Amino acid sequence: MTFDQAKTFDQAKIRHAELADAIRRHDRAYDEGHPLISDYEYDLLERELLDLEAEFPKLATADSPSKRLRSEPLAKFERRDHLVPMLSLDKIQAADHPTKDEEPDDDKRQRQQDQNTLEELKRFDATLKKQLGLASIEYVMEPKVDGVSISVHYRRGKLALGMTRGDGKAGDDITANVRKIRAIPLELKLTSPPPLVEVRGEVYISLKDFEALNSRIEASGEQPFPNARNATAGTLKQLDPRLVAQRPLSAVFYAVGAHEGIEFETQAQVLESLKEFGLPTQPVWWVCSGMDEVLKCYQDKVVAHYDEKNDLRTRVPYDIDGIVLKVNRIADWTRIPPKAKAPGYAIVHKPIPWITPAETVLKAITVQVGRTGVLTPVAELEPVFVQGSTISRATLHNEDEIRRKDIRVGDTVVIRKAGMVIPEVVEVVKSKRPRGAKAFDLAQTVGGKCPACGGPIAKEKVSAGDKEEVAWRCQNIAGCPAQQTRRLEYFARRNALDIESLGGIVAEKLVERGLVKEPLDLFDLTTDQLAKLNLGTEDEPRVFGEKNAVKVIEALERARDLPLHRWIHALAIPEVGEQTAYEIARWHRDLDDVAGSRLLKIIAEEGKNTLALKEEIDLRLAQNASLKAEAEAQKQSIEKEIAVHHNELREVVERLDKAALTAEEARRLRKVRDGIKNKIKTRENKLLTVGLSEEIGPVVATSLTRFFASSNGKKVLHRLRQLSIHPTETSSSRLHAVAHPLAGKTFVLTGTLPTLSRDEASKLIRQAGGNVTGSVSKNTNYLLAGESPGSKLEEAKGMGVKTLTEQEFLEILGSASKRDPKKQKEFF
Numbered sequence: 001m002t003f004d005q006a007k008t009f010d011q012a013k014i015r016h017a018e019l020a021d022a023i024r025r026h027d028r029a030y031d032e033g034h035p036l037i038s039d040y041e042y043d044l045l046e047r048e049l050l051d052l053e054a055e056f057p058k059l060a061t062a063d064s065p066s067k068r069l070r071s072e073p074l075a076k077f078e079r080r081d082h083l084v085p086m087l088s089l090d091k092i093q094a095a096d097h098p099t100k101d102e103e104p105d106d107d108k109r110q111r112q113q114d115q116n117t118l119e120e121l122k123r124f125d126a127t128l129k130k131q132l133g134l135a136s137i138e139y140v141m142e143p144k145v146d147g148v149s150i151s152v153h154y155r156r157g158k159l160a161l162g163m164t165r166g167d168g169k170a171g172d173d174i175t176a177n178v179r180k181i182r183a184i185p186l187e188l189k190l191t192s193p194p195p196l197v198e199v200r201g202e203v204y205i206s207l208k209d210f211e212a213l214n215s216r217i218e219a220s221g222e223q224p225f226p227n228a229r230n231a232t233a234g235t236l237k238q239l240d241p242r243l244v245a246q247r248p249l250s251a252v253f254y255a256v257g258a259h260e261g262i263e264f265e266t267q268a269q270v271l272e273s274l275k276e277f278g279l280p281t282q283p284v285w286w287v288c289s290g291m292d293e294v295l296k297c298y299q300d301k302v303v304a305h306y307d308e309k310n311d312l313r314t315r316v317p318y319d320i321d322g323i324v325l326k327v328n329r330i331a332d333w334t335r336i337p338p339k340a341k342a343p344g345y346a347i348v349h350k351p352i353p354w355i356t357p358a359e360t361v362l363k364a365i366t367v368q369v370g371r372t373g374v375l376t377p378v379a380e381l382e383p384v385f386v387q388g389s390t391i392s393r394a395t396l397h398n399e400d401e402i403r404r405k406d407i408r409v410g411d412t413v414v415i416r417k418a419g420m421v422i423p424e425v426v427e428v429v430k431s432k433r434p435r436g437a438k439a440f441d442l443a444q445t446v447g448g449k450c451p452a453c454g455g456p457i458a459k460e461k462v463s464a465g466d467k468e469e470v471a472w473r474c475q476n477i478a479g480c481p482a483q484q485t486r487r488l489e490y491f492a493r494r495n496a497l498d499i500e501s502l503g504g505i506v507a508e509k510l511v512e513r514g515l516v517k518e519p520l521d522l523f524d525l526t527t528d529q530l531a532k533l534n535l536g537t538e539d540e541p542r543v544f545g546e547k548n549a550v551k552v553i554e555a556l557e558r559a560r561d562l563p564l565h566r567w568i569h570a571l572a573i574p575e576v577g578e579q580t581a582y583e584i585a586r587w588h589r590d591l592d593d594v595a596g597s598r599l600l601k602i603i604a605e606e607g608k609n610t611l612a613l614k615e616e617i618d619l620r621l622a623q624n625a626s627l628k629a630e631a632e633a634q635k636q637s638i639e640k641e642i643a644v645h646h647n648e649l650r651e652v653v654e655r656l657d658k659a660a661l662t663a664e665e666a667r668r669l670r671k672v673r674d675g676i677k678n679k680i681k682t683r684e685n686k687l688l689t690v691g692l693s694e695e696i697g698p699v700v701a702t703s704l705t706r707f708f709a710s711s712n713g714k715k716v717l718h719r720l721r722q723l724s725i726h727p728t729e730t731s732s733s734r735l736h737a738v739a740h741p742l743a744g745k746t747f748v749l750t751g752t753l754p755t756l757s758r759d760e761a762s763k764l765i766r767q768a769g770g771n772v773t774g775s776v777s778k779n780t781n782y783l784l785a786g787e788s789p790g791s792k793l794e795e796a797k798g799m800g801v802k803t804l805t806e807q808e809f810l811e812i813l814g815s816a817s818k819r820d821p822k823k824q825k826e827f828f
Contacts, residue, residue: 012052016059019049023065024185063158063187076239076807077172083198083258086151086165089324090342092120092349117349118295121325124347125291128327131336131344136290137327140267141297142282144322144348145252147202148232152178153258157193159186164236168341177236180245189278194261199279201253205232206317209248228319230752230787237754237806252318253279266328283316287328294325322348358391359429360384362411365396365440369452371486372574373474377402377442379413379425386415386423394423398471399442406430408437442472450474452482477712484511484518487572491519495578495759496570497559501548509535519570520719527553564590564729571716575703579762579772583693584704585729586627587620595708595717604701614688621691630769631691633743638690642683649676686779694746694773741812743769748776750793751786753806761806764813776801784809 023045053060060066128137149165162178164171178184210228235247253274264270268287275281288294327345336344364380377396384391394415396402405427412432413425450457455476474480485508492502510516530549536542565585569578588594599616621628652673707713747765749758762772776795783796783803796803
């Protein structure tokens with residue numbers, strides 16, 4: 001190295017240190033919620049740092065902030081054992097919310113809940129004092145963060161390993177992802193760091209950032225996350241760390257696991273030390289000298305977390321769902337016998353106001369009109385804080401639901417979030433009902449006509465998930481502006497025709513200004529008309545603009561060439577969702593074929609197990625090579641299953657015939673024999689309609705035939721011909737998939753998957769020759785389950801359907817190492 005080069009390197013080293021310090025300082029400020037510079041300015045610092053390291057590689061040390069920036073996608077996560085098990089905590093069980101029949105007053109209910117809590121805490125304290133032989137025990141009280149548990153190892157002060165909790169004994173190595181979380185330092189602030197210190201905490205997305213994240217996701221046409229914890233878990237499971245860096249993850253630490261060369265005497269010292277190390281910690285926690293002081297917090301509410309006016313949840317940026325009580329002196333922990341899956345020295349209490357619904361007043365019931373004309377009542381509420389956010393509106397579903405719960409305007413009602421996200425009215429506090437409150441009558445409320453267009457309304461059966469219910473519907477299908485707007489929004493959705501910038505206010509104004517009555521009217525619009533569209537008022541105009549107008553026109557041109565299933569979905573036909581549209585398109589050439597489909601008419605009129613249906617299926621399979629190959633693969637799979645069951649049946653019959661059996665053994669074997677016979681019969685029936693998806697049932701077939709037989713359906717077909725739009729289903733090139741282990745297999749998806757959207761998972765299944773349906777049945781082969789799976793998981797277990805995690809699915813698929821991270825959805 002020359003003198004000039006050495007001088008340049010020294011200068012670069014000084015500048016590199018300045019940049020690294022600045023980036024770390026801004027990371028801390030960002031995590032504390034008061035960033036000092038803009039994202040653009042922060043990016044400039046990072047870019048300069050990377051440029052210096054590219055020119056002088058020796059500057060790229062292990063603790064450099066650049067370690068957050070450079071990382072390649074992983075094929076899969078490695079499983080590692082925890083040095084010290086990560087155990088969960090036992091809970092103080094809160095009293096159940098009272099039933100409608102009980103209806104105690106608020107004071108009585110709260111007194112009972114408080115008393116239950118006090119008794120549980122006293123018992124916990126008495127047990128520990130007996131075990132330790134102490135007259136009094138010092139405790140630490142900490143908020144319980146509702147995030148995703150992680151373990152981070154620092155060796156000689158430098159971040160060496162990041163792991164998920166997993167099953168408590170072993171977890172996934174997510175080191176690359178942990179390095180992307182700006183709140184977690186790459187190096188501890190210690191002059192003489194120990195050989196090892198393992199810190200434990202929670203990764204979370206703050207409530208503010210979560211709302212912004214979901215807003216961006218919804219704007220992109222995707223399904224939003226149900227809650228911040230779900231979003232956090234999904235992000236940490238991303239195989240591409242670069243995508244993790246784009247999500248607003250943060251962290252808080254509260255415990256130490258394995259450690260060498262460093263000791264802690266109390267939990268309070270642990271919390272103080274973690275903060276001194278440069279790690280983010282809880283902003284509030286308390287040391288209580290004994291159980292009397294803990295109880296005082298409950299009885300006198302001297303601690304703000306039990307005072308609703310100063311709810312602790314308003315003082316932290318993340319979701320919390322309880323209070324953790326720990327013995328403060330760490331030396332005592334090993335002397336307290338552990339529980340089966342939890343330590344004995346700690347317990348968590350979830351306060352009643354945090355996990356049960358809140359009460360508020362129902363001010364009014366308004367009525368909205370959906371895209372299919374269904375009138376939906378909505379509760380207008382006095383704003384109330386429920387599970388992390390303020391609620392002022394809640395769904396009431398339909399008139400029958402209102403009558404069943406006897407909900408009336410003026411009532412005090414109990415509100416909760418279904419699935420932690422959708423506000424709903426649970427019940428009425430009848431003891432607080434005002435005099436003269438009248439039963440709700442939807443027809444009377446809207447004056448017997450549609451509130452959007454004034455057209456006639458009528459009661460009809462409508463589909464609600466897996467069941468039918470009766471609802472009011474506007475009969476003015478073509479002329480109702482509310483229906484027109486909703487259909488236009490649906491038409492433009494990403495998984496329909498993906499017409500950018502046509503959601504919300506734009507769709508509403510296009511209808512309001514008379515430019516669009518039906519979605520196909522969009523193709524008559526000019527760039528000039530769209531550019532001049534006033535999104536504001538006459539007094540305060542706000543035009544759509546030429547740039548946005550050009551985007552819409554270009555998207556419309558692209559839509560002309562989209563495949564048949566996208567067009568079927570975009571038409572917003574009742575009962576026909578995205579998956580159903582895909583299955584319909586597989587069996588038909590174009591929209592005219594769907595409109596005149598003999599297959600759909602047979603299913604609608606006669607059911608599936610008819611000779612006519614089998615003949616029509618055979619005919620369509622013969623006309624479609626790709627479909628025929630998939631059906632053949634499915635047939636072979638079913639025939640193999642039948643052969644296996646026949647062998648099982650033969651063995652059972654032989655045992656019944658030859659073995660000397662007791663009456664109980666014979667009864668059990670006959671039950672097994674009959675069960676196998678039923679399985680064989682089921683699969684033989686399935687062979688009659690091999691290839692046909694369960695999505696195409698009588699309800700769907702009837703809806704499709706009615707739509708295309710209606711004047712509106714005929715008008716749509718005629719208009720498409722005028723516009724020279726002829727969508728067809730392009731070959732999916734799935735012939736290569738017939739030998740795949742998933743070929744012919746039927747999947748049901750439930751819950752939120754860590755890295756795949758449902759669309760992506762469904763596409764991968766179809767590419768492998770499999771099928772996707774919406775509900776679990778005796779014909780389901782696999783349930784692909786993610787976070788918060790719901791009732792489908794129990795149904796699958798009851799039917800003996802094999803359940804797969806996303807990782808297991810990808811391993812079977814053989815694509816865990818082949819997926820291109822660049823093709824994963826990005827929302828930033």
